[in-house]
Amino acid sequence: MPVGRVICGCGRTPNQLDIRHQVQIAASGGRILQQSAVIVCSDVNMLPAACCTLLSVKRNLTNADVEFLLLGIDLKPHEVAEVENFGRLHGMAIRVLPYETPDTGLQARGRWSAATLARLYMDRDIPDHIERLLYLDADVLAVAPVDELFTLDFQGKALAAVDDYVMAFPEKSGARQRKIGMGEGGRYFNAGVLLFDWSACRARGLFPRTREIFKERSHLFENNDQDALNVTFDGDWLVLDPRWNTQTGLLPFVDRPAIFHFTGRKKPWQANVPWVHRRMANRYADDLRNTPWASFCRQPSRTDRVAGFLSHVGKQIGGLTRLARMRAYFSNS
Structure with a gap:
């Protein structure tokens, strides 16, 4: 196949990314790069x-x-x-x-x-x-x-x-x-x-x-x-x-998380941000500053923060058996 001819699957019109890939193949002497x-x-x-x-x-x-x-x-x-x-x-x-x-x-x-x-x-x-x-x-x-x-x-x-x-x-x-x-x-x-x-x-x-x-x-x-x-x-x-996928419930048992996954209904950008993810709220606010989405992040009030902390403590105390089973499984995964 001539290098200048670009063929895409499924009958799609070639896009710039597909064409760039063909150029990379040509530059590498025909060797396909992952x-x-x-x-x-x-x-x-x-x-x-x-x-x-x-x-x-x-x-x-x-x-x-x-x-x-x-x-x-x-x-x-x-x-x-x-x-x-x-x-x-x-x-x-x-x-x-x-x-x-x-x-x-x-x-x-x-x-x-x-x-x-x-x-x-x-x-x-x-x-x-x-x-x-x-x-x-x-x-x-x-x-x-x-x-x-x-x-x-x-x-x-x-x-x-x-x-x-x-x-x-x-x-x-x-x-x-x-x-x-x-x-x-x-x-x-x-x-x-x-x-x-x-x-x-x-x-x-x-x-x-x-x-x-x-x-x-x-x-x-x-x-x-x-x-x-x-x-x-x-x-x-x-x-x-x-x-690589530290779900909210796994956070206490995972060493060196690389990817946080904010599972559950409460998210860091909401006013009722879970206590364990409270520091992540600032990251979203910083990244969305100077964009049309700046209001996406809701800052928790003092009452929200106190309620979040008490909810966190309550879950820790009330779910000791559940936490023990998760610790036993994921600490050894």
């Missing part, structure tokens, strides 16, 4: 937090040549421009991949909106040259170097992830796995931080398969796409150290 990307999915409601997520990864990368992608769910042109302006303000390029919620798309259950299922469609928009993909929820922040994730040996697996907190409770995790159709004795991951061997995912059609699984079994899924992904990748994922 390309990596970080992606978050967000509608307008979580857009400020999602941009802070990408920025936190950029700040914690040293040598990796990584692209930053945002799957923008039903975003308007001025909202896309705000994302791009945020990137320029912080010296990074964020590429928005437009995503429109399909009228006949998958239906979420419980407290999740249809937007939460967008990541099950992201295979349709990821540039063809991407071979390694780090997916992050929009309520995630990198707080330590993450270069290691972009050189990790997948050991033949298509995915690397961290156990969900539920794995500390065998009765509960076993019941969930049986209900959704997973094999006996497996492990169940949290889907807030997912490192994909994207080449393997593409070649094996793992995302179309996940969409089919969701259509067939969504009535069984309490955790929506997280359940569906666990069924698809059952037995085909590499277990990462909990520091």
Whole structure:
């Protein structure tokens, strides 16, 4: 194939990133270079937090040549421009991949909106040259170097992830796995931080398969796409150290967290920020200063702070047995 001719999969028109990749191939004498990307999915409601997520990864990368992608769910042109302006303000390029919620798309259950299922469609928009993909929820922040994730040996697996907190409770995790159709004795991951061997995912059609699984079994899924992904990748994922997805409940038991995942309904940018994440509130406020999203962060009042502390102490005292089981499991993971 002549170097000047660019071919993209799925009949897509080649974009600048695809063309840049062809130039890199030519410059390397035809040797294909592995390309990596970080992606978050967000509608307008979580857009400020999602941009802070990408920025936190950029700040914690040293040598990796990584692209930053945002799957923008039903975003308007001025909202896309705000994302791009945020990137320029912080010296990074964020590429928005437009995503429109399909009228006949998958239906979420419980407290999740249809937007939460967008990541099950992201295979349709990821540039063809991407071979390694780090997916992050929009309520995630990198707080330590993450270069290691972009050189990790997948050991033949298509995915690397961290156990969900539920794995500390065998009765509960076993019941969930049986209900959704997973094999006996497996492990169940949290889907807030997912490192994909994207080449393997593409070649094996793992995302179309996940969409089919969701259509067939969504009535069984309490955790929506997280359940569906666990069924698809059952037995085909590499277990990462909990520091790569330190969920809120795991924080006391994880040494040197690299990625915080603010699980639960209360987030650091809200006035009722959980006590354990109170210091992260300032990080969001600093990153969103001088943007149209400065008001996204709600400063807690003195009453809020006292209430948060008392709630934290109450949970520690009232959940000693639960905490002991989580400590026993995740301290040895």
